[in-house]
Amino acid sequence: MFENKDSENTSISSLGEFGLIDHLTKHFKIQNKTTVKGIGDDAAVLDPEEGKQLVVTTDMLVEGVHFDLSYMPLKHLGYKAVMVNLSDVYAMNALPSQITVSIAVSNRFPVEALEELYAGITTACEHYKVDVIGGDTTSSTTGLVISISAIGTVSEEKITYRNGAKENDLLVVTGDLGAAYLGLQILEREKQVFKVNPNAQPDLEPYSYLVERQLKPEARKDIPLLLSELDVKPTSMIDISDGLSSEVIHLCKSSNVGCNLYEDKIPLDPQVIATCEEFKMDSTTIALSGGEDYELLFTVSTKDFPKIKANPHLTVIGHMTHEKEGMHLITRANTKIPIIARGWNALTEED
């Protein structure tokens, strides 16, 4: 993809390290009044709002591990790398305000490729009103590595940890699950087809939602605002990018509670159901273990049920139990099976 060294490509070395950073970051605009100084000094300077707490999170994406440039356009990759971090900020019921972006890149990438990556980062920051306040651009011996840290703000009253879920609280998930994982399967399949027949024209139309969820996920910036409007303070909250089952376990263990999760309540998009049938996959397994959905999982007191029940963005999928009862999936056949974490990319199985 970047092997064609045609004359319109600019080599990274022609700009030099400082020139490259200037070139890539000059378009960033400051949108938040808490950002006193962005890029251009030894460190960025923030002036936090009085009475607000800050949340800080960081994620690293590695080529060949987290993304494959043969089907992930660099612009989308830049956008997604920001989303991965913002999702963690929203999971604290906070609003993101600043990010730093560090990139290691081999010189097989022309400057134009990095421009694409930064265009995606810029678009994400504009949409989510986040300032890029710093970063580092360095060479890599092989692939591309992107490390982003995000900072957000929230009042102490609203901040939501993983450890506040109580027995009988309702378990709620935003959006729908499993689509991002299936999107990846579709893209992998098309890559194999392309290898055999480079002239094949893939028809991705029946899978458009799945592919979009994989290539251009959105973090749930609407959820902290919605919760505020509904006057609901979740008792606990977590981002479920690693898969529903593994995050249910984190929430339960952090809060010292158990839970019953109802298979028939798990929200699935029609494309997920249709594609699972086509691939002969179990949609519940995909929803539980697929990952990369960037939805939020939270618990609310039963007294808040009337406030959330009619909302199209929120689905009650279960309730918390006493810790001794353990964590279970209640299947459509009304059998009770223990929930285990089995992310598709996990190095091992946890229980």
Added chain:
Amino acid sequence: MFENKDSENTSISSLGEFGLIDHLTKHFKIQNKTTVKGIGDDAAVLDPEEGKQLVVTTDMLVEGVHFDLSYMPLKHLGYKAVMVNLSDVYAMNALPSQITVSIAVSNRFPVEALEELYAGITTACEHYKVDVIGGDTTSSTTGLVISISAIGTVSEEKITYRNGAKENDLLVVTGDLGAAYLGLQILEREKQVFKVNPNAQPDLEPYSYLVERQLKPEARKDIPLLLSELDVKPTSMIDISDGLSSEVIHLCKSSNVGCNLYEDKIPLDPQVIATCEEFKMDSTTIALSGGEDYELLFTVSTKDFPKIKANPHLTVIGHMTHEKEGMHLITRANTKIPIIARGWNALTEED
């Protein structure tokens, strides 16, 4: 170095991703009262001191680009990776309080190797009273990548940018220069000797300071405190890890001034002088372009000269001039030559 798969080594995959993070981070203790929540949720939570500003910086270190594990012990690498970031915080006249640590690592590293790396990070954080509040541990297809972000605090009155230097201000540098670069040359030479004769016993004693400056640099945490004690507010300040000449240029361009830098004032350790003679290298060139010294370069008003002149940590090496006069080195022979940035690892030459 990590190829011996003896039975005492633990593979990363045996712990799993979450198990590995828990294992590596469980020893971190919180030392700062502004850290409300460290590792263990979607994001860390900070409660900034009222009236203080925050500084944020980030740096990425890549195996084969920034370090060579054949002579850089992992514990030292962990320590140095923290120093690189803290130095940028001190360069704002701020005090560091928190860091996040993200690591991409190939499975050729046993868990014990990562424990060494984290031991160095932990030691650095204890010495510098910094909390590790988050991070990410992921696999890499090849080498080791470390990305650290640091947060520090400073009052608005004390914060020191690059852009405040005025004509006639004195140019001051901390410590001495060139040693870290020469330390790297010594280690590279020993690596070549070792390749030819693995039984050779290197005598590094004459180079002990140089090697220490390369392998175990310290950030100048004493300088913001010293400046406060001396009641000196620098007009501008910058970290000079990229080499004196390139940072003098940054300072001048940001502040719209010129400068005269006096060759005979540049502080050099006796080992630097002796080793430059041995290697037939020009010590001024090494001091100007060597880099990795993690010293601070700052400017002060001439009225503050009495406060700093006797201090053994500080050396006045020049003064700022009108922008039109440009940036010059005044040599021992009293000739005036333009300062150009020529870092040893620079991708191109700037002027």
